[in-house]
Amino acid sequence: MSGLGKTVDNGGAPLTIIADITFSVAPGESVAIVGASGSGKSTLLGLLAGLDVPTQGTVRLDGSDLGALDEDERARLRGRLLGFVFQSFQLLPALTAIENVMLPLELAGFPGSTATAREWLLRVGLGERLKHYPKHLSGGEQQRVALARAFAANPRLVLADEPTGNLDAATGAQIIDMMFDLNARQGTTLILVTHDEAIAARCGRLLRLQSGRLAGAPETRG
Numbered sequence: 001m002s003g004l005g006k007t008v009d010n011g012g013a014p015l016t017i018i019a020d021i022t023f024s025v026a027p028g029e030s031v032a033i034v035g036a037s038g039s040g041k042s043t044l045l046g047l048l049a050g051l052d053v054p055t056q057g058t059v060r061l062d063g064s065d066l067g068a069l070d071e072d073e074r075a076r077l078r079g080r081l082l083g084f085v086f087q088s089f090q091l092l093p094a095l096t097a098i099e100n101v102m103l104p105l106e107l108a109g110f111p112g113s114t115a116t117a118r119e120w121l122l123r124v125g126l127g128e129r130l131k132h133y134p135k136h137l138s139g140g141e142q143q144r145v146a147l148a149r150a151f152a153a154n155p156r157l158v159l160a161d162e163p164t165g166n167l168d169a170a171t172g173a174q175i176i177d178m179m180f181d182l183n184a185r186q187g188t189t190l191i192l193v194t195h196d197e198a199i200a201a202r203c204g205r206l207l208r209l210q211s212g213r214l215a216g217a218p219e220t221r222g
């Protein structure tokens with residue numbers, strides 16, 4: 001991305017959420033974006049995913065300029081390239097665990113979606129929960145379903161937004177261990193938004209946002 005900015009109308013006065021953000025992420029790299037609440041982390045992640053559009057600058061994903069694509073084209077690109085892990089899980093309540101994992105596979109036209117979804121739920125330890133609805137799963141189990149959904153289509157890039165924010169410390173640690181293990185096994189590029197410095201330290205590089213701008217030089221983890 002280059003010169004990325006997002007400004008919104010705040011009752012007739014412009015409010016800048018992020019400004020002049022420029023960085024690139026190499027294939028297979030893990031990058032943490034950290035910052036206080038309100039620093040623009042989630043807005044930046046939404047722009048990276050093409051869920052929102054910038055008011056300044058460009059975002060390029062796999063060679064495509066997201067700003068040059070319409071909403072349907074961005075959705076198709078997301079389905080082909082991206083996996084998501086959200087703080088609030090974002091499971092569909094009317095679908096079972098296996099159906100939640102199957103749905104994006106089917107929308108993207110992947111063959112054998114049922115078998116693939118079952119395999120991934122087994123990998124995250126939910127082989128006995130395939131037909132359970134989200135309301136019958138604990139928070140940790142729901143996030144495991146979300147992990148399976150994110151990785152099942154073998155995406156090039158996984159975007160994670162505060163993936164442990166709704167979990168207790170012990171469950172959150174298990175989810176983070178599982179996410180990094182899956183990411184390493186798949187060789188996926190990972191961009192992780194978090195306020196937790198310990199989680200961020202597990203990524204190869206750290207970008208710090210302060211009041212919507214990158215602060216200082218990127219921190220590389222050895």
